[in-house]
Amino acid sequence: MAGKIRQMIDAIINQRAKDNPMLERVIKTKLILKGINPNRYTLQSDDDPTVIGKLEKMMQDLR
Amino acid sequence: MHIRTACSSMDTVDAAVADIVKQMDLFEAEMVLFFASTKYVPDSVSKKMQDAFPMAQVFGCSTAGEIASGAMLNDSIVAMAWDGQAMKDAKIEVVGNLRDENSVRAAFSSFESYFKVSMAEMDPGEYVGIILVDGLSGVEEGLMETIGDLTNVTFIGGSAGDDLKFAATHLYAHGKSHSGSAVLALLKPGIGFTFIKTQSFRDLGKNLEVTKADEEKREVLEFNNMPAAAAYAELLGVPPEEAPKHFMHNPIGLVIDDEPYVRSPQQISGEAMRFYCGVKEGMELSILESTDIIGDTREALEQAREELGSISGIVNFNCILRTLELKQKNLAGEYGKLFAPYQTVGFSTYGEQYIGHINQTATMLVFG
Numbered sequence: 001m002a003g004k005i006r007q008m009i010d011a012i013i014n015q016r017a018k019d020n021p022m023l024e025r026v027i028k029t030k031l032i033l034k035g036i037n038p039n040r041y042t043l044q045s046d047d048d049p050t051v052i053g054k055l056e057k058m059m060q061d062l063r
Numbered sequence: 064m065h066i067r068t069a070c071s072s073m074d075t076v077d078a079a080v081a082d083i084v085k086q087m088d089l090f091e092a093e094m095v096l097f098f099a100s101t102k103y104v105p106d107s108v109s110k111k112m113q114d115a116f117p118m119a120q121v122f123g124c125s126t127a128g129e130i131a132s133g134a135m136l137n138d139s140i141v142a143m144a145w146d147g148q149a150m151k152d153a154k155i156e157v158v159g160n161l162r163d164e165n166s167v168r169a170a171f172s173s174f175e176s177y178f179k180v181s182m183a184e185m186d187p188g189e190y191v192g193i194i195l196v197d198g199l200s201g202v203e204e205g206l207m208e209t210i211g212d213l214t215n216v217t218f219i220g221g222s223a224g225d226d227l228k229f230a231a232t233h234l235y236a237h238g239k240s241h242s243g244s245a246v247l248a249l250l251k252p253g254i255g256f257t258f259i260k261t262q263s264f265r266d267l268g269k270n271l272e273v274t275k276a277d278e279e280k281r282e283v284l285e286f287n288n289m290p291a292a293a294a295y296a297e298l299l300g301v302p303p304e305e306a307p308k309h310f311m312h313n314p315i316g317l318v319i320d321d322e323p324y325v326r327s328p329q330q331i332s333g334e335a336m337r338f339y340c341g342v343k344e345g346m347e348l349s350i351l352e353s354t355d356i357i358g359d360t361r362e363a364l365e366q367a368r369e370e371l372g373s374i375s376g377i378v379n380f381n382c383i384l385r386t387l388e389l390k391q392k393n394l395a396g397e398y399g400k401l402f403a404p405y406q407t408v409g410f411s412t413y414g415e416q417y418i419g420h421i422n423q424t425a426t427m428l429v430f431g
């Protein structure tokens with residue numbers, strides 16, 4: 001399977017930034033500091049379970 | 064004036080606190096933030112500062128040097144007070160078990176009950192957090208990650224110091240002293256605020272990808288599939304044994320949108336490199352070169368002043384490595400003078416927090 005990480009990153013940014021460009025930059029920075037660089041993932045990227053686990057936690061935490 | 068500052072280098076806690084109270088001149092403080100040298104006994108300084116401002120919420124930490132309006136100090140206490148107009152409300156929590164993210168959740172739950180709004184929904188333009196954390200705990204990255212996952216509110220701050228003794232640092236809140244802890248203060252200012260994150264480095268364009276790391280120990284075992292120390296030295300064009308001489312001048316940075324998030328090397332351990340800050344496998348880092356702290360800080364202050372219209376107070380969390388570099392270059396006095404026009408307090412930290420945990424940076428909370 002591929003592309004799940006890109007989809008999750010986009011969902012997190014949408015969920016949290018709510019179209020605020022400043023918050024979008026902050027959230028991307030938080031992801032990079034976690035070791036997840038959004039620029040590295042496309043809809044063709046492999047589904048790495050470790051990265052998916054980190055992203056799932058982020059999605060849950062802000063619910 | 065809705066923000067006031069004071070500082071004292073008196074020898075005893077009693078004399079220094081009395082001196083600060085006198086300088087505050089019956090100011091009706093809603094909140095007091097103070098930073099104190101370890102020359103002052105931790106339990107005593109925390110209690111006496113709280114007793115001196117019984118109507119205020121008082122918190123702070125120990126330092127590796129203090130910053131006041133116009134001066135970099137040592138062996139002192141510096142304090143900033145906000146009245147009810149500048150600080151509409153604030154809630155302070157102590158986080159005890161730094162390795163357990165439920166401790167942060169408990170503090171956040173308390174904030175939510177107090178402010179009647181969930182941390183996830185809290186407006187980052189209305190609220191701001193200050194974090195002060197044990198500078199010898201080595202867990203700041205995890206703490207900042209947890210905070211960042213739970214809220215969009217910015218938490219900015221510094222890791223407490225202990226005058227370069229590296230024995231124990233202290234956090235102060237509600238008249239008590241704590242170690243191995245963090246103090247989280249959630250503020251609802253009545254005035255505008257912004258942030259400064261300034262570090263004086265340029266990207267040398269020499270890249271190091273972390274290919275093997277022991278993240279728990281903040282250690283990189285391999286860069287670019289080579290032993291870490293050898294890879295760092297090779298890119299600098301120096302023998303590995305000379306690499307530590309370059310640590311202060313050439314740290315490593317995670318460069319995001321042309322903005323470095325500095326990771327300072329601490330030591331070479333075998334063939335690995337240990338850092339003052341977390342590094343993760345897969346991170347693409349760059350070697351940096353130090354530039355002009357004075358010029359960059361002046362520019363950052365000017366930008367903040369333009370953004371806010373005027374500056375009524377600055378809380379400066381300045382890395383101890385920057386302080387040491389300034390002292391080495393005989394520029395500490397000049398750095399202090401940059402803050403002379405503003406009500407300023409700050410301290411030399413063992414690490415800085417802004418979005419994440421960083422090194423060799425000054426993070427500042429600036430009030431308009």
